[in-house]
Amino acid sequence: MTREAPGNLGLVGGEGIETCFERWREAGHDMNRCPVRDVLDHIGDKWTTLVLTVLAGGPHRFNALDRMIPDISKRMLTQSLRNLERDGIVERTVYPTKPPSVEYKLTPLGVSLTGPLHELIRWAEDHHEEIRSGRSRYDAENAA
Amino acid sequence: MTREAPGNLGLVGGEGIETCFERWREAGHDMNRCPVRDVLDHIGDKWTTLVLTVLAGGPHRFNALDRMIPDISKRMLTQSLRNLERDGIVERTVYPTKPPSVEYKLTPLGVSLTGPLHELIRWAEDHHEEIRSGRSRYDAENAA
DNA sequence: CCGCATCCGTAACGATACTG
DNA sequence: CAGTATCGTTACGGATGCGG
Numbered sequence A, B: 001m002t003r004e005a006p007g008n009l010g011l012v013g014g015e016g017i018e019t020c021f022e023r024w025r026e027a028g029h030d031m032n033r034c035p036v037r038d039v040l041d042h043i044g045d046k047w048t049t050l051v052l053t054v055l056a057g058g059p060h061r062f063n064a065l066d067r068m069i070p071d072i073s074k075r076m077l078t079q080s081l082r083n084l085e086r087d088g089i090v091e092r093t094v095y096p097t098k099p100p101s102v103e104y105k106l107t108p109l110g111v112s113l114t115g116p117l118h119e120l121i122r123w124a125e126d127h128h129e130e131i132r133s134g135r136s137r138y139d140a141e142n143a144a
Numbered sequence C: 001c002c003g004c005a006t007c008c009g010t011a012a013c014g015a016t017a018c019t020g
Numbered sequence D: 001c002a003g004t005a006t007c008g009t010t011a012c013g014g015a016t017g018c019g020g
Helices: A019-026 A035-044 A048-055 A062-068 A074-086 A108-141 B019-026 B035-044 B048-055 B062-068 B074-086 B108-141
Strands: A090-095 A101-106 B090-095 B101-106
Touching: A035 A048, A035 B035, A035 B048, A035 B108, A048 A062, A048 A074, A048 A101, A048 A108, A048 B035, A062 A074, A062 A101, A074 A090, A074 B108, A101 A108, A108 B035, A108 B074, A108 B108, B035 B048, B048 B062, B048 B074, B048 B101, B048 B108, B062 B074, B062 B101, B074 B090, B101 B108
Parallel strands: none
Antiparallel strands: A090 A101, B090 B101
């Protein structure tokens, strides 16, 4: 028992939440490519979650997405969509109309993501005020 | 009906997943401070999720965390912990021993986060290989 | 309509050295 | 032991303009 306070999770059930990168390290892999980072990096960047959120509502065309996410730039929208497409989360379909139209929709893999993601967003909404007030208090205490 | 393809969510139940920032915008608030961004910004940064993951296993001291997350620097560990403390997700307790020891543990708010977070991590583990192979295929196709 | 290319400022991150 | 301070680099993101 080399680890201190190995503890037990207060979680639902099954194995520990940290097994994910524990296993990764023990397997001698690059820590930067453990599943948590590989997936959460995308979740965490500024726009991907928002794009996913919109696409969960149904397929949309490029400019529709652009309008629905008011302050995103075309550059960032493209980049986010490309990453999601690369990961197999979003499917891109080009209709050779004139002018061309491109539709983006979630793949089955993408749909399977919406569940967990929704949970997290729900949590964010539910506790947003609590967090904001906590921050104010913290900042006030450390103003002196 | 100004929006195209308003669609319906294939989600569990309740209101749409995108209501979160829809409401935010309609209320005339700053989009950068909608709940999704306010919370997910932290989830997404390089270390916070990992720290949370470890703390879900029980309280730990600073250097213990440092050792358990092999490639984190003290600087980043401190920063991540401070942010989490500020948000009321982590509690910092100083024991005035000599030398001093500081313990970090999840608050009730933090514990409530572990559920949704765990779901997401589980998803990441389950689909990691699928994503990686998808990337390889995508990259191969776009190599020409 | 749907992008891509370029430039550029900022902020995140990493490494290192130092303190109570 | 538990941090802080400083510096350099790199990656992210915004603005703009062009092309198919």
